[in-house]
Amino acid sequence: MLETGFFYAFAALTLIGAILTVTLRNAIHCAISLIGSLAGVAGLYLLQKAEFLFAVQIVLYIGGIMVLFLFVIMLVNLDAAARERQYHRHWLAAVICTVGSGALITWFLRQGSGTMHLGQSAPELPSAGNVEALSDVLFKQYLVPFELASVLLLVAVVGSVIMAKKRI
């Protein structure tokens, strides 16, 4: 019961943070809401007894990436951005689409959740074995995607430099 309560609390934190991130006008406020959203995800990891992921989420995302975000915000001219109209005239259509597809997916999930037999859940691990279990999966079963992710990140880094530089 308590766990369910925590789940809903963290889920609400994640969703509200995400919504505020895209709706708030001031970029600093957006960044702070994003921290809230990421913290909610970290809480969800904790509920799944993935302590290592929880720690990594906080250290990497909330710590590292947010600092980066704030740097970018400081370097970018904020006043001009804040004065601009944030929304298109079609925001009502967007809301209707989002709510509609959300309702549709919820309906399908409610209909079908009975028939969904998730694969056997992983055996509960002693908290000390968490990192070992993760690395076991990462470097054995998912070795190829793990290595391929480095190519993906390389492309992203090179791409962002190309986009940001005026003259290479």
Add this chain to the structure above:
Amino acid sequence: MSVYYTSLDHFVLLPVLLLALFGCATLLFDFWVFPEAHQRKYLLIFLGLGEAFAGWAYWRQGAALAINGGEISAFHGAVVVDHFALFFHWIFLITTLVVGLISYRYLEVRDEHHGEYYGILMLAQCGMFFLASGNDLVTIFVGLETMAVSFYVLVGFLRAEQRSNEAALKYLLLGGLSSGFLAYGFSILYGIAGSTLLNDISKAVASRGHSDTILFLAIATTTVGLLFKIAAAPFHMWAPDVYEGAPTTITAFLAVGSKAASFALLMRVFASTLGSARSTWEPLLIAAAVLSMTIGNLAAITQTNTKRLLAYSSVNHAGYVLLGVIAGNNTGYKGVLIYLLVYTFMNLGAFLVLTSLTRKGLAGEDINDLRGLMKKSPGHALWMLIFLLSLAGIPPTAGFFGKYFIFLSLIETGHYVLAVLGCLYAAVAIYYYMRMVKAMFIETEEEETPALSTSFGTQVALVVTGVMTLVIGVYPEPFVRLAQQSFQR
């Protein structure tokens, strides 16, 4: 499960390793070996070497398959090389080579940088490898994102041009949305099977009933994600803007490479993994195919920008290829493979001619810029005629055989209405392709414009794509056999 990275794993992964290494080498050696701007085009050597080594690795894989038959499965089933995957690997290789060959002159004209361009081109091909060969949801998804991120960068490569930036942003936002849908579908598939391996998912799907709501949700969201990637209606909105804004060479890469890779994934997922749930996904694909042909054809009629016109025509072609998947018998799948092979050559060729029209200070993207091409450069005009005839599906060009097998399979499986619709729309398509022909051959140039920008590379690529378009059309026998062999498992 105790040994990891065996020699077999290495054998399967070798082409990607080589491509990634040569891609990184291009990024590294850029300034180091070629400090002068005019030398930068020699970076193409790295691309050529990378592709040559990758081709050698593919050839060895093909030889191993010919001896042992079946498939080579590596990394405990996460990556699979079979004739089907190899067929697509060769398409990617040809596409990347041709795009590289036509790019250096274009980059010089647009005054853009070379090194990163070729590097990312090869890294995108690494992503495509896993779309055709991946047999595990996580591997496939990371491969798809590698390809997609490379394309976001390449589409926005003309940084000085606003249209290019706009196209990149649009593609990034809509691509992110579609990836979200795809990831959602994949997560439900994982929930159904409890495994990310496609073979396990295939078994789990087969054991479930036909009117399964959760399976429908998984299939519907996966379909949305995949239809976006192949630019089929109603998820084609990004295509015209992105095709128009991107550098013309990248438009060719996007229209051919990205589409072929996504179709490889679509066929693997729908034909084999979700094959037992055909009654669930068939109506979705039929709707998408009919809509693609309708919207693609009708919207193409009024376009005046050649890149936009070809974008809508590519939406239309996606509809035809989907028809082959819908028919779903041996002829249908064979037809899809032939269509994609033919489409590679004819579409690359058409974009190649458009690339040559881009000169210093002249975008050359309007249909009026084709005026008087016959007088100015008869070679280009005649090759373009062949590509356009092929795109319209008129014999004796290759495009005819692509459409022929698709229609044949539709009739064999009793989809008469779809076959008739396809034929009618093929007739509509002739109109807008002929508009370009009319501009080239009948109309005359109003004012004097500079000569076409060609190079040794573009001429080689033009002859190769043109000759292949003709050869497949006149003597399709070996290519049909190749496609036939690629689909038999």
